[in-house]
Amino acid sequence: MKPLALAIATASIAGCAFAIEPIQVIEPAVITQPEKVALGERLFFEPRLSRSGFLSCNSCHNLAMGGVDILPTSIGHNWQQGPINAPTVLNAKYMLAQFWDGRAANLQEQAAGPIANPKEMALEHAIALEVLESIPEYQSEFKAVYGSAGINLERVTDAIAAFEETLVTPNSRFDLWLKGDKEALSTVEKQGYSLFKANGCATCHNGPAAGGTMYQKMGLMQPFVTDNPAQGRVEVTGREGDRMVFKVPTLRNIELTYPYFHDGSTYDLKQAVITMQRVQLGRQIRDEDAASITAFLKTLTGDQPRITLPILPPSTATTPQPAPFK
Secondary structure: OOHHHHHHHHHHOOOOOOOOOOOOOOOOOOOOOHHHHHHHHHHHOOHHHOOOOOOOHHHHOEOOOOOEOOOOOOEOHHHOEOOOOOOOOOOHHHOOOEOOOOOEOOHHHHHHHHHHOOOOOOOOHHHHHHHHHOOHHHHHHHHHHHOOOOOOHHHHHHHHHHHHHOOOOOOOHHHHHHOOOOOOOOHHHHHHHHHHHHOOHHHOOOOOOOOOOOEEEOOOOOOOOOOOOOOEOHHHHOOHHHOOEEEOOOOOOOOOOOOEOOOOOEOOHHHHHHHHHHHHHOOOOOHHHHHHHHHHHHHHOOOOOOOOOOOOOOOOOOOOOOOOOO
């Protein structure tokens, strides 16, 4: 059954019990290539991969703020406002694809996009590689990680992806509850989880990340009114049926990753719950039930990555100079 049909079918039988819990435990990251991860961490924080020398991956996916920038839409080169809310980088490894419209198949493919995007970091890939090649310490580090000299886009994005794979958030109170600590959740939070399942939320928000496993139409039962220009999967597939169809976002760390929805239209988590019940399920939820679901959602906040800011190597006389914001 297709995801859209599955959602409709499941919503129509709201109240049924799940044979297994729809959300699974997030486990701590297992790092098998620490040198590659360390290189990717440097590149994630490297502003010289932007035309201005000011923006990095962390600018829009700030690891001090749940992996987002807490803006409705991000600010890119020359103060350009992006077209869509920046999704969190935390637990992105669990997504079926990357970006809201799924145009990147994996984290490595995604990493290449913002660097060259004229509304984001705005640096041509060739110049980005020239920047890294001009820095002897990066030359040595890439050789040590990959076994031969040379810096290319594949290696750059592979390293960034390796670092992002480690950005998981285990040990949420909900995870502890799943593992058997029945005191980890309050009565209200347990009620919220029961409502989350019974009301149909878990139809789309499932798996370890409580989302990211499917695409879904935003405004399934009632129109979602927005001024945001993003049209979803139709911009990738060209199929009219994919208009306003987006990747279902993760609910992990949702209390940190405001504002909500692809247009960043609300900072209020309870209001986001109320809106989703209305536009996705055609239901006017009681205020106290929305409050209970919101309480449950806050139990999905896990351990945040503990990052020591990497010391970046100095530029040289041959390093291409930045073009500051106008």
